[in-house]
Amino acid sequence: MSTTVDALTHLQALESEAIHVMREVAAELEWPVLLFSGGKDSIVLLRLAEKAFRPARFPFPLMHVDTGHNFPEVIEYRDRRVAEIGERLIVASVQESIDIERVVEETGPRASRNRLQTTTLLDAIEEYGFDAAFGGARRDEERARAKERIMSFRDDFGTWDPRRQRPELWNLYNGRIRKGEHVRVFPLSNWTELDVWQYIAEERLEVPSIYFSHEREVFKRDGMLYATSDHVELVDGEEPFTASVRYRTVGDMSCTGAVESSAANLKTVVSEIAATRITERGETRADDRVSEAAMEDRKVAGYF
Amino acid sequence: MDLLRLATAGSVDDGKSTLIGRLLYDAKAILADQMEHVEEVSKRRGSAVPDLALLTDGLRAEREQGITIDVAYRYFATPTRKFILADTPGHVQYTRNMVTGASTADLAIVLVDARHGIVEQTRRHAFLAALLGIRHLVLAVNKMDLVGWKEAAFTAIDADFEAVAGRIGVEDVTAIPISALLGDNVVDRSRNTPWYDGPALLDHLEGVEVAAGVELDGARFPVQYVIRDPATDYRGYAGQVAGGVLRVGDAVSVLPGGRTTTVAGIDVFEGEIDAAPAGQSVTVRLADDVDVARGDLLAAGAPVVPTRELEAEICWMADAPLRVGGRYALKHTTSTVRAIVDGVTDRLDVATLKAIPGPAPELALNDIGHVRLRVSRELAVDPYAVNRATGAFILVDEASNETVGAGMVLAPAS
Incomplete structure (x- = not known):
């Protein structure tokens, strides 16, 4: 007696692909870690890890590279979600990297800890001996990311060589590495921003409140709206004002812009994303505007 | 809404990246800031x-040289379908990246420059697409504007x-006369080709039916990971169905061992x-409480005979040639074994596109050959032609850890 089975919808196909990737890594690498920032992509990663490994515990800890300049709403969400899920969270602190003089804090009104994160991340990977790190990066985010493999090799300096990537055939991932090397793994490679939001809505996942519209004191810089905070210095001519905004991405307060929006729930956020004419990084991330290949350069150095 | 995975193929300068740009632009999948940047x-x-x-x-080197080096993935959707598009390099030296892009695709767009017609790289890519199991091709005859939109050139x-x-x-x-640069017959039907009565490219992509891998009689399930929870005494075998449909109650063989048991339950998170x-x-x-581990295959329906001798087409991807007598790690589904090249x-x-009768001592970079392992x-x-997921393998050089070959199992000669 065989009933017909529906083919997978696009979200089911993407979900199954991501679960497969996570299980491959858990099976083939010794000591993975899942990078969890409390942002929407890593929230989806966390749900996928539950789908991949429950009822057992995750075969890896979670890690957040905390710049110390995060939105407090996001840190609060992060800690609550980690407690709910009952897994271990490691916090790698950029402030500590600064304190022990591994990195030097940028100065001036445009100072950002974005670049410094790379050192903190690589140091933590080395300190804990991780050989694989799951990240929530997606290929649709940015043109250099569009080129990266799902399982992406890093040499013992943590660097990515975009010109010599391993061929990645079918779903047969090659995770063979030597001691000191590691792989970055991107289970959401084939997801778009809209897929992520549709999935969050379908799964009824909670997200930090800053993804929904709220009143906030902001100021305008380079055409973007930034929150006023202790981490940002205003320069002449920058006047704070209150606006109804929401965030499309969650990064440092110093380099993540808000968008004007009245989308106050998942349904309206999904409609807003479906209709947008600007990419999420183009609209909200100052870190990508440095040069034509800003992301590629940071990725080569070991960035997320 | 379903998902169609497709790849581009064709020689360098035939306009693959331009076509994708055009497709994305006309399908309104290019956002304002990306266009401003371009x-x-x-x-x-x-x-x-x-x-x-x-x-x-997207890479610095590509933009400097004006060529595509590595596969880029792009995403777009119409009201009926989501598309994952792999834009692959045309240069012979980057063939391995083309193979990467084609290995997960169900359809390939083969581009040809209307002025030059079919060239060696067109044949190579079309062949690779077919070898990799792509059953649906679009022949996009590009740069029709440069041959005066002449029907004779197209036919x-x-x-x-x-x-x-x-x-x-x-x-x-499906052959379609197009101009990627100008947009003719990409999303909208062109007025320059009154003699052509077929669909524009995007219409075709939206409508084409591709098999989803469920047509295999029975089921294939490579065990990926054993999930145990001592607290609830749970023991389950995690994996991704690799062909057909797996059902509760199916009698399955645990291969290569050969013991049989029954699927008692299929669990998902929900x-x-x-x-x-x-x-x-x-x-x-x-x-039953049988010994099952990662690398085992649960097979229902159409029988599988485990073997230590493989006949396969191999696409070689490394500078150092594949040599008779060479040893490699071989990964097939979730199983990694060692392999020796017998011939x-x-x-x-x-x-x-004909075989050069052998035997040959080696396969060089970008060579494709019939190899015994x-x-x-x-x-x-399974033969790759019957089921891609259980017919594919990769070869890895154990010294460098590089992926050096893509293998597709051939049906046993009868």
């Missing part, structure tokens, strides 16, 4: 029209390609389900 860079480089190839050529190339398609065994070929189609990641519980039976002459542990394989 316009700005194009202008800085002295180009009068926006160079749409800049949308997919001549179409006829030439028919011979190629016949030789590589692809039955579904609860139990009755059946899982190819592509779905699930966790399977078995009725290269023949190699493909890409110019004629012996493996250290029995593998439960």
Whole structure:
């Protein structure tokens, strides 16, 4: 007696692909870690890890590279979600990297800890001996990311060589590495921003409140709206004002812009994303505007 | 809404990246800031029209040289379908990246420059697409504007390609005359080709039916990971269905060992389900307490005979050649074994698409050949032509850890 089975919808196909990737890594690498920032992509990663490994515990800890300049709403969400899920969270602190003089804090009104994160991340990977790190990066985010493999090799300096990537055939991932090397793994490679939001809505996942519209004191810089905070210095001519905004991405307060929006729930956020004419990084991330290949350069150095 | 995975193929300068840029642009999948960036860079480089190839050529080296080096993935959707598009390099030296892009695709767009017609790289890519199991090809005859939109130019190339398609065994070929640069017949039907009554490219992509891998009689389930929870005494075998449909109650063989048992339950995070189609990641519980580990295959329906001797087409991807007597790690589904090359039976002459009878001592970079391998542990394989997921393997050099070959299991000679 065989009933017909529906083919997978696009979200089911993407979900199954991501679960497969996570299980491959858990099976083939010794000591993975899942990078969890409390942002929407890593929230989806966390749900996928539950789908991949429950009822057992995750075969890896979670890690957040905390710049110390995060939105407090996001840190609060992060800690609550980690407690709910009952897994271990490691916090790698950029402030500590600064304190022990591994990195030097940028100065001036445009100072950002974005670049410094790379050192903190690589140091933590080395300190804990991780050989694989799951990240929530997606290929649709940015043109250099569009080129990266799902399982992406890093040499013992943590660097990515975009010109010599391993061929990645079918779903047969090659995770063979030597001691000191590691792989970055991107289970959401084939997801778009809209897929992520549709999935969050379908799964009824909670997200930090800053993804929904709220009143906030902001100021305008380079055409973007930034929150006023202790981490940002205003320069002449920058006047704070209150606006109804929401965030499309969650990064440092110093380099993540808000968008004007009245989308106050998942349904309206999904409609807003479906209709947008600007990419999420183009609209909200100052870190990508440095040069034509800003992301590629940071990725080569070991960035997320 | 379903998902169509497709790849581009064709020689360098035939306009693959431009076509994708055009497709994305006309499908409104290019957002304003991406377009602004393209316009700005194009202008800085002295180009009068926006160079749409800049949308997919995302690496510094690619933009400097104006060529595609590695596969880029792009995403777009229409109201009926989501598309994952792999833009692959045309240069012979980057063939391995083309193979990467094609390995997960169900349809390939083969681009041809209307002025030059079918060239060696067109044949090589069409052949590779077919070899990798792509059953649906679109022959996009590009740069029609540069041949004065002449029907004769199009039909001549179409006829030439028919011979190629016949030789590589692809039955579904749709030829479309286009101009990627100007947009003719990409999203909208062109007024420049009144003699053409077929669909525009995007219409075709929205409508084409591709098999989803569920047509295999029975089911294949490579065990990926054992999930145990001591607290609830749970033991399940996690994996992704790799062909057919797996159902609760199915009698399955645990291969290569050969013991049989029954699927007692199929679990997903939300609860139990009755059946899982190819592509779905699930966790399977078995009725009997048998020894099952990662690398085993649960097979229902069409029988699989485990073997230590493989006959396969191999696409070689490393500078150092594959040599008879060479040893490699071989990964097939979730199983990794060691393999020794017993012989290269023949190699493909890409110019004629005919086998150069062997035996040959080696396969060089980008060579494709029929290879005999012996493996250290029995593998439960299907012919690649029957089921891609259980017919594919990669070879890895154990010294460098590089992926050096893509293998497709051939049906046993009868």
